[in-house]
Amino acid sequence: MSIPPAVPLPPTDLPVESCVPALRAALAGEGIAVLSAEPGAGKTTLIPLRLLDEPWMAGARMVVLEPRRIAARAAARRMASLLGEPVGATVGYRTRDDQRIGPGTRIEVVTEGILTRRLQHDPGLGGVALVVFDEIHERSLPGDLGLALALEARSALRPDLRLLVMSATLDTAKVATLLGAGVAPAPVVASEGRLFPVEVRWRPKGQRDRLEPAVVGAVREAVRDTDGDVLVFLPGAGEIRRVEEALRGALPPELDVLPLHGSLPAAEQDAAIGPASPGRRKVVLATDIAETSLTVTGVRAVVDAGLARVPRFDTGTGMTRLVTVPTSRASGEQRAGRAGRLAPGLAIRLWSKVEQAARRPYADAEITQVDLAGLALELAVWGVDDPADLPFPDPPPSRSFAEGRRLLTDLGALVDGRVTELGRRMAELPLHPRLAHMVAVSVEERRGWTACLLAALLEERDVLRGRPDDVSADLGERLRLLADPGARHPQADGRALRQARQRAEALADRIGLGDRTVDLAGAGGVLSLAYPDRIAQQRERSRGRFVLRTGGGAWLPTTDPLAGEVLLVAADLDGHRKEARIRLAAPIDEFELAARYTDEVEERSTVGWDRERDDLLARVERRLGAIRLGGFDGPPDPGPATTAALVARLRSVGLAAIGWSDAAKSLQARILFLRSRLGDAWPDVSDAALVRSAEDWLAPRLAGARGRADLARVDGVEVLGTLLGLEAARALDRLAPATLPLPSGRSVRIEYDREPPVLSVRVQELYGATEGPRVLEGAVPVVLELLSPADRPIQVTADLAGFWAGSWREVRKEMAGRYPKHDWPADPASASPPRPRR
Numbered sequence: 093m094s095i096p097p098a099v100p101l102p103p104t105d106l107p108v109e110s111c112v113p114a115l116r117a118a119l120a121g122e123g124i125a126v127l128s129a130e131p132g133a134g135k136t137t138l139i140p141l142r143l144l145d146e147p148w149m150a151g152a153r154m155v156v157l158e159p160r161r162i163a164a165r166a167a168a169r170r171m172a173s174l175l176g177e178p179v180g181a182t183v184g185y186r187t188r189d190d191q192r193i194g195p196g197t198r199i200e201v202v203t204e205g206i207l208t209r210r211l212q213h214d215p216g217l218g219g220v221a222l223v224v225f226d227e228i229h230e231r232s233l234p235g236d237l238g239l240a241l242a243l244e245a246r247s248a249l250r251p252d253l254r255l256l257v258m259s260a261t262l263d264t265a266k267v268a269t270l271l272g273a274g275v276a277p278a279p280v281v282a283s284e285g286r287l288f289p290v291e292v293r294w295r296p297k298g299q300r301d302r303l304e305p306a307v308v309g310a311v312r313e314a315v316r317d318t319d320g321d322v323l324v325f326l327p328g329a330g331e332i333r334r335v336e337e338a339l340r341g342a343l344p345p346e347l348d349v350l351p352l353h354g355s356l357p358a359a360e361q362d363a364a365i366g367p368a369s370p371g372r373r374k375v376v377l378a379t380d381i382a383e384t385s386l387t388v389t390g391v392r393a394v395v396d397a398g399l400a401r402v403p404r405f406d407t408g409t410g411m412t413r414l415v416t417v418p419t420s421r422a423s424g425e426q427r428a429g430r431a432g433r434l435a436p437g438l439a440i441r442l443w444s445k446v447e448q449a450a451r452r453p454y455a456d457a458e459i460t461q462v463d464l465a466g467l468a469l470e471l472a473v474w475g476v477d478d479p480a481d482l483p484f485p486d487p488p489p490s491r492s493f494a495e496g497r498r499l500l501t502d503l504g505a506l507v508d509g510r511v512t513e514l515g516r517r518m519a520e521l522p523l524h525p526r527l528a529h530m531v532a533v534s535v536e537e538r539r540g541w542t543a544c545l546l547a548a549l550l551e552e553r554d555v556l557r558g559r560p561d562d563v564s565a566d567l568g569e570r571l572r573l574l575a576d577p578g579a580r581h582p583q584a585d586g587r588a589l590r591q592a593r594q595r596a597e598a599l600a601d602r603i604g605l606g607d608r609t610v611d612l613a614g615a616g617g618v619l620s621l622a623y624p625d626r627i628a629q630q631r632e633r634s635r636g637r638f639v640l641r642t643g644g645g646a647w648l649p650t651t652d653p654l655a656g657e658v659l660l661v662a663a664d665l666d667g668h669r670k671e672a673r674i675r676l677a678a679p680i681d682e683f684e685l686a687a688r689y690t691d692e693v694e695e696r697s698t699v700g701w702d703r704e705r706d707d708l709l710a711r712v713e714r715r716l717g718a719i720r721l722g723g724f725d726g727p728p729d730p731g732p733a734t735t736a737a738l739v740a741r742l743r744s745v746g747l748a749a750i751g752w753s754d755a756a757k758s759l760q761a762r763i764l765f766l767r768s769r770l771g772d773a774w775p776d777v778s779d780a781a782l783v784r785s786a787e788d789w790l791a792p793r794l795a796g797a798r799g800r801a802d803l804a805r806v807d808g809v810e811v812l813g814t815l816l817g818l819e820a821a822r823a824l825d826r827l828a829p830a831t832l833p834l835p836s837g838r839s840v841r842i843e844y845d846r847e848p849p850v851l852s853v854r855v856q857e858l859y860g861a862t863e864g865p866r867v868l869e870g871a872v873p874v875v876l877e878l879l880s881p882a883d884r885p886i887q888v889t890a891d892l893a894g895f896w897a898g899s900w901r902e903v904r905k906e907m908a909g910r911y912p913k914h915d916w917p918a919d920p921a922s923a924s925p926p927r928p929r930r
Contacts, residue, residue: 107283107284108135123253124272126271128280131425149222153200154224155220156199156200157225159204162358171199186201186206188206208241215245216245230455233459237470239255291436292439293439304334307395314438320373320435324378325398326377326399327400328379332352348373349374350363351377355588391437393439394431396440397442402458404461424451459487465500467493469505472505477509499625503526514533521602530618531543538607542571544603547596549676550663558583565653565676568616568678615678616661626641628660638662638674641717646671657679659680699728708741735794738802742790750811752808756807758844764777790806835859835861836856836858840852842867846875848873849867851874862892864890873890
């Protein structure tokens with residue numbers, strides 16, 4: 093390869109110039125280095141140019157990583173301008189959807205995901221001599237992954253590959269140790285001093301005060317006290333829009349207010365970072381996109397709200413939500429540094445010095461906070477199962493990583509822990525694995541364009557304007573607007589629609605999709621390929637309330653057009669644990685759902701007691717997780733489930749469920765009487781004990797049973813007899829006979845459920861008896877309940893002889909008067925009883 097002539101770059105007054113010799117020496121020797129340079133030192137644009145013609149470059153290329161697309165474009169343009177060349181000559185850039193690279197390009201400024209893809213295709217990074225990781229302190233997940241893969245590639249394949257890590261606010265010792273791979277820390281080169289000093293003013297906002305008025309006041313102060321442009325840091329696009337509206341009429345007419353955030357078109361981003369028009373000043377309202385790498389031309393003052401919006405993954409719900417958090421101290425330094433690049437500057441912070449001291453020194457590494465499904469897929473493609481095998485600055489949380497692999501397995505990207513061909517195709521798409529799965533599979537089903545449109549809708553900002561609670565959740569409505577440029581909607585955001593269409597077109601071009609036919613009716617089915625776990629079914633008779641396939645709850649306002657749908661696929665949920673608010677969804681047809689997930693639909697048969705039928709009922713349901721897709725009811729088949737349900741019925745209503753006749757009750761009472769007198773040698777056959785042990789004695793008698801009638805046929809007498817046993821049954825008749833013969837010749841049942849046992853009998857039937865009856869071989873007298881001819885009690889006694897000799901005389905007189913037709917002898921012990929009643 094021929095080596096082009098040296099870049100004719102004259103010396104500059106940038107502070108980082110003094111570090112160049114040390115960096116050259118470190119990279120020529122160890123091949124690794126860490127550069128710590130304060131904001132405004134010029135490291136992003138100057139260092140790559142100063143290293144381009146080092147002997148070890150030998151005409152090879154340099155890859156410079158920037159965390160954001162806008163920063164990559166801006167850095168490439170700035171370096172090209174220093175060389176007096178257009179972008180795409182010596183210096184070019186490559187982002188997800190845009191590139192300016194020429195045949196002579198030697199410095200490629202790329203976004204972090206681009207490096208990962210290049211390493212996956214060519215782990216040796218052929219033709220690349222140096223990789224520069226700029227603004228590594230941001231600790232983005234793609235940046236940490238790219239650094240880990242590059243370190244492993246250097247260790248295993250390319251010991252000559254040089255790595256340079258740069259940042260303004262960096263834990264240099266930690267990164268230097270990581271680069272040194274356990275041998276010796278990488279050399280650390282520091283550039284001291286900004287171009288110009290920055291005055292910091294503290295203007296703390298009250299906890300209950302709204303953000304927008306505080307920002308407006310600080311902006312007016314910055315405009316009054318400086319003569320350049322003002323850069324305002326806000327947490328998100330919503331706050332930017334509200335502050336922009338609040339600033340209307342609050343500033344001098346020569347000031348232009350320009351937003352700057354990642355979802356804006358490139359032209360509007362470039363206008364915000366470029367110089368103001370002659371005779372005018374600008375106030376740039378930016379997210380943390382302007383915190384590093386990016387130079388917003390003309391800035392003399394910074395207003396910092398001290399907040400950032402970051403993703404947080406909840407392993408409990410499997411969802412990511414954006415939360416607003418205080419920025420770190422390092423972030424505050426980065427932001428303030430934006431004001432000192434051209435002249436002495438001013439930074440106004442909307443928090444106090446006390447709060448500043450309590451803030452974290454550095455931002456949390458993104459790898460510890462976000463959904464790791466994408467990381468898990470990249471590592472699987474790389475051939476790594478355990479992230480501990482790679483040199484990450486911070487290890488990914490094991491639970492989040494396991495959750496990511498579980499999702500990949502559910503999507504078919506992993507089988508037995510190994511990446512599948514589908515998984516490799518998914519990794520090639522610049523999408524979250526959910527959306528990548530949706531696009532990859534939909535292409536095979538000839539619905540690829542619908543999937544590309546949906547992916548663009550979900551990746552870009554909402555194409556409908558308004559407060560989230562005032563905007564329909566219907567993705568189909570948005571899909572129609574995106575598919576048909578002539579479609580109209582009162583809340584449509586034309587700029588967002590154009591961006592989404594461009595993104596969808598870029599995706600379709602990337603996969604070589606020719607057919608651009610959209611399937612509006614099938615949007616839910618396509619969407620389910622990305623969110624199979626978020627299929628939701630409306631709860632019975634509850635408009636707007638849904639149950640997710642996973643069993644969780646979700647809801648929509650009853651006024652939302654989707655609130656009455658039976659089945660939905662929810663693409664965006666707010667992450668609430670108990671019942672999540674559905675933000676974006678599309679309806680899905682039950683037949684398509686059942687057909688698509690045939691292998692995952694389970695038939696569940698449950699047997700239970702139906703109150704209306706007063707009998708057992710078998711309910712066969714077809715289910716996809718917690719979603720019921722239909723079924724039927726009918727009599728149950730004999731088997732364990734039916735037997736268990738019948739046993740449960742007995743436990744619910746008691747022994748009345750079986751043939752619990754008077755004879756059974758009498759036998760039960762006799763056994764319990766002997767147990768109370770003789771102890772545990774006699775079984776416990778009380779109601780409670782029989783119900784507790786029903787599984788033992790009832791279940792074997794229910795072979796072939798199907799319902800209530802079979803349960804009722806179980807004979808209680810037979811059950812008790814079996815529990816008693818033959819030998820005990822014989823003893824039972826001797827010790828506690830069921831009946832006693834009377835002098836009249838009739839036998840009468842003894843009531844053992846009373847203590848002591850009772851015999852109810854008409855007094856005439858005992859004529860001729862001199863002693864009362866006894867049981868338990870004479871040990872226990874039976875209480876006699878003596879009845880009148882009308883079967884009314886006239887005396888209760890356990891001493892018949894005493895009764896005859898004593899109170900009988902008075903009873904006789906009274907009874908003879910009431911019942912003169914009956915015989916009332918003076919000496920009943922010697923009298924003859926009447927003949928037995930027939």
